Each structure stands twice: as C-alpha cells, then as structure tokens.
Amino acid sequence: MSNLFLGLDCSTQSLTGVIIDFDSSKVIYRESINFNKELPHYNTQNGIVVLDDEKIVHSYPLMWIEALELLFDRFIKKNVQIKNIKAISGSGQQHGTVYLNKRFEPTLKNLTPDDSISNQLVGCFSRKTSPIWMDSSTTKQCEEIRNSLGGLEATIKITGSNIFERFSGPQIRKFYQKDPHNYEKTTIIHLVSSFMASILLGKNAPIDHGDGAGMNLMNIKTKIWDGHALEATSQNLKEKLPSLVNSYDVIGNISPYLVKKYGFDPRTILIAWSGDNPNSLIGVGLIDKGRVAISLGTSDTYFGYLKDLYLDLNGEGHVFGAPTGDYMSLICYKNGSLAREKIKEQFNLDWNNFSEILNKTPPGNYGKIMLPYFFPEIVPLVLNPKVYRFGLDDDDLEGNVRAIIESQFLSMRLHSEWIKEKPEEIHATGGASANKEILQIAANIFNAKIRQFELTESAALGAALRSAKSYYDSIENEKDWQEIIQNFIAIQDTILIKPEEKYITLYNDMLELYKKCENFVLKDGKDPEPFHKKFITKYFSS
Ligand code: XUL
Numbered sequence: 348m349s350n351l352f353l354g355l356d357c358s359t360q361s362l363t364g365v366i367i368d369f370d371s372s373k374v375i376y377r378e379s380i381n382f383n384k385e386l387p388h389y390n391t392q393n394g395i396v397v398l399d400d401e402k403i404v405h406s407y408p409l410m411w412i413e414a415l416e417l418l419f420d421r422f423i424k425k426n427v428q429i430k431n432i433k434a435i436s437g438s439g440q441q442h443g444t445v446y447l448n449k450r451f452e453p454t455l456k457n458l459t460p461d462d463s464i465s466n467q468l469v470g471c472f473s474r475k476t477s478p479i480w481m482d483s484s485t486t487k488q489c490e491e492i493r494n495s496l497g498g499l500e501a502t503i504k505i506t507g508s509n510i511f512e513r514f515s516g517p518q519i520r521k522f523y524q525k526d527p528h529n530y531e532k533t534t535i536i537h538l539v540s541s542f543m544a545s546i547l548l549g550k551n552a553p554i555d556h557g558d559g560a561g562m563n564l565m566n567i568k569t570k571i572w573d574g575h576a577l578e579a580t581s582q583n584l585k586e587k588l589p590s591l592v593n594s595y596d597v598i599g600n601i602s603p604y605l606v607k608k609y610g611f612d613p614r615t616i617l618i619a620w621s622g623d624n625p626n627s628l629i630g631v632g633l634i635d636k637g638r639v640a641i642s643l644g645t646s647d648t649y650f651g652y653l654k655d656l657y658l659d660l661n662g663e664g665h666v667f668g669a670p671t672g673d674y675m676s677l678i679c680y681k682n683g684s685l686a687r688e689k690i691k692e693q694f695n696l697d698w699n700n701f702s703e704i705l706n707k708t709p710p711g712n713y714g715k716i717m718l719p720y721f722f723p724e725i726v727p728l729v730l731n732p733k734v735y736r737f738g739l740d741d742d743d744l745e746g747n748v749r750a751i752i753e754s755q756f757l758s759m760r761l762h763s764e765w766i767k768e769k770p771e772e773i774h775a776t777g778g779a780s781a782n783k784e785i786l787q788i789a790a791n792i793f794n795a796k797i798r799q800f801e802l803t804e805s806a807a808l809g810a811a812l813r814s815a816k817s818y819y820d821s822i823e824n825e826k827d828w829q830e831i832i833q834n835f836i837a838i839q840d841t842i843l844i845k846p847e848e849k850y851i852t853l854y855n856d857m858l859e860l861y862k863k864c865e866n867f868v869l870k871d872g873k874d875p876e877p878f879h880k881k882f883i884t885k886y887f888s889s
Contacts, residue, residue, distance in 0.1 A: 354811030355437035359645040360394040362414035365807040372837035380414040402484040405476035412465045434814035436618035438626035438806040439539030441561045446474035449534045458604040473533040478518045483723040485517035495579035507567030509662035516563035516580045523581035540620035549602025555594040556668030557625030594670040618817040623806040630809030631774040634828045639770040643779035647683035659765045686721045705784035708749040714883040715739035717750035756792040757861040772796045776805035790846040801840040
C-alpha cells in the first residue's frame, strides 16, 4: 500500500490540493477550485469582496471552507485513495485574520455528516469577512503600534518586520477600535492557515512560527507571543490567540466528521499549517544558503532561506520562520499577477500574444519605463495607486507589455539588495513562472540562472512534502530535509534558463535609471530625464 501525503493551499484566488506518493516520487493528483468560477454565489472578484474603498480588501472565510468541501467531493468522484493519505498539511495566504465567536469550537466538535461544514458554521463568526494581505487600510494603526514599540528599529528587532498595513496586528487593532462590541464577542482570532487547519482538526488549531511571524505579534527571537506587541495592539489579545508551535509539529488526527463523510483513515495525522511563502520555500527546494526563489502569483515575492536571523533594519523586507525551524527572508509586491493582467486586459491579449511581444521587443525597451502601481504597493510603500510612465505612451501596446515585466523585476532587484548574498540560481514558481519569456527577462535582469519547475503549485507541494517529513519522523523512520528535497527534485521536471551576458551592462544601467525614476516620483528626487536621454542614446541610437 502506498503512502500518500496531501498538501492544501488556500490562496487568494483558489484552493489547491496536491497529493504525492512519496515512495514512488510521483504527484498522483492535483486539483484547484477557483473561487470566482466555482463559487460564484459569493460574488467575489479574484477571490476578493468588492468594495468602494480600494484600500479595504476582505474575503469570505466560509467560501474557503466551501471550496475545501468541493475539493473533497472531487476526491470521491475521481476515486482518490483517500484511505491511504497518511498525513496532511497546508498553506494559507499570509497575514489574513478570521474572527470567531464562542460557538465556533463546540460546533466544530459536534458537526453532523448530514449537513455541510460551511452550513453548520454560519453562526460562528464575530466578523463575517476577513481582512487579507491586500488590505492597506490600517496606516493609522501601524503608526500607533510602531510608536508604542519604540519606533522602526525596535519594532523590527522585536517582530522581524516593520509594522505593515496588511499584517495581522494592525488589522486586529483596527477591528478592536472600530467595532469594540464584536471584538469583545470574539473568542478566537485565527490566521487563514490555522483556521483551515482547525476545520480539518475539528477543534482550534495552533499557529506555526512561519505564519506567526507575519503578524507583528510574535517575538522573532524567542518565537513566543510578545507581551509588548500584544499590549500595543488590543485588549485581552493573548486569550484570543491560538498557541504557537513549530511548523513541523503534529497537531492531532483528522476530525471524525471528515472520517465519516469522506472516508479518511482516522489515523491520518495533521501537521501545523503555515503561510504560502514558508511552504513554497520547501516546495521549490530551498533548504540551504545561497539560493533564492521568486514566486509570481497574485503577489510576487522574493525569498530565501536563512540559517541565522538576519533583519532588514530599513524595514522593507521581512523575516519569517522557515518550516525547517530556521528562518527565511521575504519581500512582497502587491502588483504581481493582477498588474500583469491589467495590461493583458487593456490590450485584449492572451498569454501567447503576451509572450510573442516579449520575444520581439528588445531588452531595455527603448528606455520605456513604467512604475506599475496599479494597486497600492507594499515595496516601495505606495498607498495611493497610480501608474507612472517615462517615455512610454498609455496606448503603446508593445512598450507597455515589456515595461510591466521589466519594471517588476527591476523593482525586485532594487529592493532585494539588503539580502546581501547575490543569488547564483533563482528558483521560480507561481502561475506566471510557466512563461519562459518572462523568466528570461528575470534571468537577464538579475544576471542569474533561473530554474523553472514543471509544477507551479509550490505552496501545496511544499505542504505535502512537509507532511511526509513529519509523518516519517513520527513513526521513527526519520528522513532529513535533504532526502525530502531529493524526492521533490525527482518529482519535478526542471529547466534552467541562463542569463544572456550581452545584457548585463544594459540592465545595470537600467536599474540605475529605474531607481532615479522611483526616487523622483516617491521621494521628490532629481528629474531623471537627463539620465534617461543618456540611456536611450547609449543603447538605442543607431
Ligand atoms: C507575504 C504576502 C503575500 C501573501 C499572498 O508577506 O503578503 O505573499 O502571502 O498569498
């Protein structure tokens, strides 16, 4: 009988499940439930509740549960060997918070298989919607918490990150200030990851150190809730938070409801869920120094494994716990795939047209530059979205297509300079990493090899691999991370995309130009025009 492991990923736009057969190194099943398409009654846009104020971005926790139930129904329809699943772990979009009342846990413990979980949990929320990582409406709360903690540097040293609008702490503080009545009624506040883990466990699940670090509430050195940070955030917060555990901890067995309803083996163990980025760290095989990854999904992220704690005291980057028990660095850009899609839609293109244009336009784009803040941006901080163009007309189809991709990677290179190690190889994942033309531009801009993986669902795969590791450890057949990752390499087909040397200087100069444009727009810097002209003359006057 084969040992199967299930990894789930509850992301912004979809819920994905990946099942691996560890012994034969195969992905035997993968399935994604797209919230918009498959659960249209929630009326979301890309998984998001549509509101007038674009700084407020929420989603529906009940929708995530319904997606999970739909996914399990598919398992049955497709004859997945549910009984052979030995362990399950998962991944959630980071930072988002779920607010539940005192009925939540008793209801969860007494679910009846005659009805769906989502129906039975309807009355258990003290806040119907959940603020998610795209929310940027908490600037006031960020300032208050940062000041209470003693300013930027002190805050970073305590929590591993500056206080960011999307992080859980400021989100909780906003709810506490704006709706004290319902805050009072909240008995537990979960992250997306621990909330979904609770549904599988049939009671409140803990938060792991990886995702916990994205809250501005956990002490990054001691990995326990930080008394000062809790006090700076809201009243009686400690009693409303789940406990903290290692990412690799076994948190219990699958709930009797899921055993009865879908036929899981009651011995199936659950491993703590974590954030999508910590899971992807494993899902792209980063367990050692010197390698970094880019994830091109709804958010674009740039992250790497850290053996020791290393902080960005400028405050743009974050440090989270890694699933191995060590640390990881991360920078997150909000204008990822949704920004690419804006350009694709503006010119009515499909992804093939998009690639063709990238193929036929020259690196450097004749000096056409875009600062792509279609949505409020995290890095650099831009709260009022606006797209800036230099030497580029709004209706220039080819210019805009190349500009959006070049600008995203130039910004990524510029703002990742604090992670001192220059990567020799970058592992790429996320939907857009399937596009070779996009990855070639990334390779040239970073002057690094890019490894492209066949499977782009690295967060779900990472969760499946994590559950395999903890399962084997639990039955005293320990496997080290290297063995787990080798197995993953065996699962995946990869292609190496090499940088083209002839563009190294061009992109070094373009990075300088991009930096000048950014400083001009965001920091009242000097007019970049003279430098812009020089760049065009140097590379494009024939
Ligand atoms: C990371 C972040 C995003 C979300 C998206 O800090 O905000 O990458 O995790 O899923």
